[in-house]
Amino acid sequence: MPTFALPFPAIDPVLVQVGPLAVRWYALAYIAGLVIGWLLARRMVARPALWGGTSPMQPQDLDDALFWATLGVILGGRTGYVLFYNPVYFAAHPADIIAVWKGGMSFHGGLAGTLIALVLFARSRNIPVMSLLDVSGVVAPIGLFFGRIANFINGELWGRPADVPWAIVFPNGGDLPRHPSQLYEAALEGLVLFLVMLLVVRLGGLKRPGVATGIFGIGYGLSRIVGEFFREPDVQLGYLAFGTTMGMWLSVPLVLAGAGLLLYALKRSPLP
Template identity: 60%
Template sequence: MPISASALAAPVMALAFPAIDPVAVAIGPFAIRWYALAYITGLVGGWLYARRLVSAASLWGGVPRPSVTDIDDMLVYVALGVVLGGRLGYVLFYNPGQYFADPLSIFAVWQGGMAFHGGLAGAAVAMALLARARKIPILSFFDVAATVAPIGLFFGRIANFINGELWGRPAPDLPFAVVFPNGGPVPRHPSQLYEALAEGVLLFLLVAAVVRVAGFRRPGLVTGVFAAGYAIARSACEFFREPDPQLGFLFGTQVSALEGGVTMGMLLSLPLLIAGLWLVRRALDREPRAGEETA
């Protein structure tokens, strides 16, 4: 995206990008990157929290709930769904031309390129298959996953920052703007950290508050709150995030640092927002399942 001359002017203050090696651990030719650790930490952290949630009968009332064993299996299903769906979503929505020209590069996941919306769809399909096999209501799985998903989002966005990718728009006058190694000499919004706060911390607290008040006695309520909350948080952060260079703005053009057209992230979040609001309305229109479920 073209950068204005004013954006190239020397900033009053700017932070140098922290020199963090993207490789966390290297033993000979074997290397573990922070990005991979973020995925592992998010999945394991969510799995442990999910086990506690399904063990708390008071949160469920009379709603059928997954067992701890179901949650153990869900970890494997979700991991596969996130990776496959995230990669496929990135290929189809963000860079189809490159991958259709070189199909084998689709499998080069170590080079980066994952889409949250694709990963969410992949995880949803995986959980639906597991729920059908175990004869458990799909929304019971979805509500648990929605409660723990912000954990993975938080660590994923921190990994994006460490990798120096998905940086923000130019912000030469911002005291805490960051000059990213691959983002040119212009100080930029650390939008990855904004997303870690909004999609990770704040969304986690919002969903946890809903669980604390309503539990899982209204199937779909937690899922709806998460979906709508993520869509709003992601769309808000898109105003600070630099659009993908191969796409730019889908509609409209940038006028200032906080203005611009519609991005792919905003477009993909719209159906998520609609679905989330519909689920919330549907859940609130139904009476909660009272009583404590017995084993």
Template identity: 60%
Template sequence: MPVFAIPFPVIDPVALQLGPLSIKWYGLAYVAGLLGGWWYARRLAATEQLWGGRARPSPDSLDDFLLFAALGVVIGGRLGFVLFYNLPEYLANPLEIFAVWKGGMSFHGGLVGAAAGLWVFAIRRGYPPLSALDLGAAVAPIGLFLGRIANFVNGELWGRPAPDLPWGIVFPHGGPVPRHPSQLYEAFSEGLLLLVLLMIVVKMGGLRRLGLVAGLFGMGYGIARTTCEFFREPDPQLGFLFGTSWLTMGMLLSVPLFLAGLFLVLRRKGPARA
């Protein structure tokens, strides 16, 4: 083993085994992220002074808010992975599309699915859709943080080789070379850091302007994900795109997300009254 190498901690991906039923840390991360986001969203929705009179989802409606968001994440995340990360494989074996227990989710697809779900939720409830998107964006980094931690526990989506890095980790399925723990980089930047920054924006009155928090989330995630992609090993079935030695699918999909976020931030639409 190289001098600079940290063995991967022995962590069982299965959190709990109940007979034939396996409960994995990754699934628990999804559940905890959704429930944590639901709890935080209730607190935000119930705090009138944060909204400045804007119409927004009521705390009592957030059970449906959670349901629409969860369905959007699962459906969009799976379809995004199928379309952007392994389409030839799924075209050859279309029934595998439904085998979600085998893994394969795309964050960008999950984000689009969640946004669509929250848009439908808002229309059905009579709220401005951007209010629902702002609320969802404010809490989304909770799930991102937990999801990336679960990626690390699973020993998947590891980073590029870093043989001289003092904190390089030898992952169980990543060969003998120490690698960047890119999952932890993403947990910090896309999750914890983005959550704190959006908390500050919310405290400063960000929820009073339609689309601002959602836009800043899109821009922040796009920047964080693109930066982390320079340390993350590209998906083996795709590799680097267009003959480059640096461009990945994660970077490419982050561009429209950043631009959509920039558009929302620059709309300059002031507070909307109920």
């Protein structure tokens, strides 16, 4: 182990508190990701050239889609955490299932919840489902970036013990210096994947429904698998077979589904 480690920055998880009301960085991260993603999505929809000449939806459609996506993220994220990461605890303490302010959200669950919500919304508005999912796939890394930064500020989901010069001793992670895996994931799942998605748009990916969604699935899945090699698994689960983690196993189907969707989309003719 190194003789030197970086101290954890003393950032209060509560940004502002007035009486019993507290604004936390974690909640602000969710809000920032959704709002910035919504604004960018409106700009893409307002540019018909990105879609081959005719946009499949109107910017105002995304105003209502934001509400549906928010519900999907929260309900799906919490449900995924309860089912995949701590089912034994919540079976014994069912009242804590709704206590989302105590933490505990699953990205894979949030993704599934958002997918269901957006599919239902698209069908209710007669919007091409795959085109709406493509827009969502382009902007999703924004929320991932802010979410991982919030994980770091909260001092949660820390990395495995490390001897790198930038290792950090987390307040609740014991005395061992650890990888700041939250920042690794913010870079991979957030910044790098966002740049990839912007490149997909620039190269005309939105003209082939399903291309952007497929690439997002592959990109996030691979990024998460790489990040899991540096991230300490949840204590109630630990390591699974062959040293794998739950995050890895949940990401494999996402990569496979994304690859299948991408191949299917590339075989279809682009939008006229």
